[in-house]
Amino acid sequence: MDTDLSFSSRRSPVVCLHGCVASSQTLASAVGLDVLKRGGNAADAAVAVAAALAVTEPCSTGLGGDAFCLFFNSSTGEIKGINGSGRSPKGLTLEYLKGRMYSANDPPPVFDALNVTVPGAPACWCDTIEMFGSHKLALQEVLNGAVELAEVGFPVAEVTAHHWKQWVGKLRDAGRELDGALLIDNEPPKHGQLFRNPALAQTLKELGQHGKAAFYQGRVAQAITDIIIQHGGVMTLDDLRSHDSDVVTPISTKYKGVCLWECPPNSQGLAALLLLNILENFPLKASGHNSADYIHIFVEAVRLALTDAHSFVCDPDHVAIPLESLLKKDFSSQRAQLINMNRYSSNRGANFSLDHNSRNCVAGGKRPYHTIIPALLTNCATKSEKLQLLASLGVMGGMMQPQGHVQVLCNMLEFGMNPQQALDSPRVYVEYDLKEKQWSVNLEEGIQQEVAETLRKCGHKVNWPVTGHKRSQFGRGQIITVGDWWNSSVNHNDYPSKVLWAGSDPRSDGCAMGF
Structure with a gap:
């Protein structure tokens, strides 16, 4: 077993009044909090944190990646979104790839340059500040914290150091080499080692200025x-x-008196909403948290939701998507079915299909099926009522993201956990094994052995227990809520509390901070 990273500590949820930030890096959280204290709003702080993470977690994010944004306007009660994902090069057509001898069964390798889409994150940062920012701070001021981290340097955190080393190894195994700017003496930095990136600092400065x-x-x-x-x-x-x-325009669904809001396709936010719609047909609370019954229901629901998501999620500029009918679909009498999912990676073009019958088939200037999904939670207001924000949440990690959103949300709504408890709780990750052509169920350490054995008897292929750094497959989440609405003693039709509650995933290096 991978036991080189224990999860033995406990955290209380952060509670504060004026502002709060939660991220997977403590230094990035501090940068965001500083922006709030200098008069910036949530949009300003979000961009500041994203830029700081691009410096401190280059194995996870960066200017070469994509971004999605959901913004709640407290004055109007409106939610708007920005799709900041990049498109494929115009020359990347199915015919071109076939000419290079690639096919649906033999696509380009994950790290191939053909899989690189136009980076959308820098434009999304700029547009987020322009559309939703406070305008009290210029973009250059918002990015200053990230610039300083890159110029002066920062000590590399433990989980980040592990994944940095892991991805350098994978790139080298694939015949690719990282630029020396991301290495120290041609090796990935170690835990606690000071790392500087002056080249990235210069690019961030130019982005802020121009x-x-x-x-x-x-x-x-x-x-x-x-x-x-x-x-x-x-x-x-x-x-x-x-x-x-x-x-x-964000999409949403109702569950237990609240509304979960996600970005529409080409984001896979639809998968999270479909998953909630299925689970609403079952008495999850009565099944017991992380019991065999609960997990069995969840696994079957994930298989259904991901089947539909992979059938329909694509670039809506190229193919019509029947969102309304999908969100109103009756799942109560359906059974799970198998799907052969495409491989995915940080090279977003690897999410395209090379099957000409697929809605997500590769084409020039097209956005691929995208795993990034931010989420907001509100009350379920009528047309004449104003929406009230209940939470901002997310769980990163590829195909784990919709599963993570729903698990932490159910932890709060069904089982009354606070934000930190909801993130601490052991998770389930359902994935399709391309080699064995079957679904597998990964259970994190903390889920009981008898649960794993019962699930095996039900016919599931179970991987238990998943420990140490291998827990990264369960994603890394952050939650900030307005009030303690998950508490059963609180009237869910009335949210008077101004206290902010926050949690940060113990599977990462980060924390929540408030003032």
């Missing part, structure tokens, strides 16, 4: 296309220059 043009045109854009073409990709300067974010 906005989107600093990234999608000029020096940075030329460097991106040069390295991609050098490694066999097809991205051009025009692909970068023509990129922009999309303003989107």
Whole structure:
């Protein structure tokens, strides 16, 4: 067993009044809190944290990645979204890939340059500040904390150091090498070692000074296309220059008197909503938290939800998606079915299908099935009522994300856990094994052995217990709530509390901070 990382400590939820930040890195949380204290709002702080994470967690995120945003306007009670995911190069067509001898059964390797889509995160940061920011702080001021971390340096945290080493190894095994700017003496930094990234600091400075043009045109854009073409990709300067974010209308579903809001496709937020719609047909609380019955129901529901998600989630600019009918679908009499899911990675183009019959089939200038899903929780207001924000939450981690959203939400709504308890609780991860062509159920340490044995008797392929650093497959979540509405003694139709409650996932290096 992987026992080199224990989870023996406990945390209380953070409670505060004026502002709160939760992230997977303590230094990034501190950067976001500083922005709030200097008069910035939630949008300003979110971008500041994202930029700081790009510095301190380059194995997880960065300017070369994508971003989605959900923003709740407390004055109007409106929720708006930004789709900041990038599109494939215009030259990346199915015909081109077939000409390179790739197919649905033999797609490009995960780390191939052909899988690199246009980075959407920098544009999303700029648009988030412009659309939703306080305008008390300029973009340059919002990014200053990240710039300082990159210039002065930061001590690398424990979990980050592990994954940094892991991804360097995977890249080298695939015949790829990281630029020396992300290594120390050609090796990944160790836990506690000071790491500086002056090149990233310079790019962040230019982004702050000149906005989107600093990234999608000029020096940075030329460097991106040069390295991609050098490694066999097809991205051009025009692909970068023509990129922009999309303003989107969030989608939602009701569950136990609250509404969960997600970004629409090409985000997989639909999967989380479908999963909740299925689970609402079952008495989860009566089954008992993480019991064999509870997990069996959850696993079958995940299989149904992901089957529909992988059938329908794609770029809506290319294919019509029947969102309304899917969200109103009656799952009460259906049984689970199998699906052959596509591989996925940080190279988002690997999420495309090369099956011409798939809605998610690769095409030039198209956004792939995307795993990133931020979430907001509100009351279920009528058309004449104003929405009230209850929580901002997320659980990162590929296909674990919709499963993580629903598990932590059920921990609170069904079992009365506070935000920290909801994140601490052992999780389940359901995945499709491409090699064995069957579903597998991964159970985190803390779930009882007899539960695993019962699930095996039910016909599930069970991996138990998952321990140590292997727990990263269960994602890393953050939750901030307004009031303690999960408490059964509170009237769920009335949310007078202004106290903010927050939790941060123990599977990461981060924390929640407030003032």
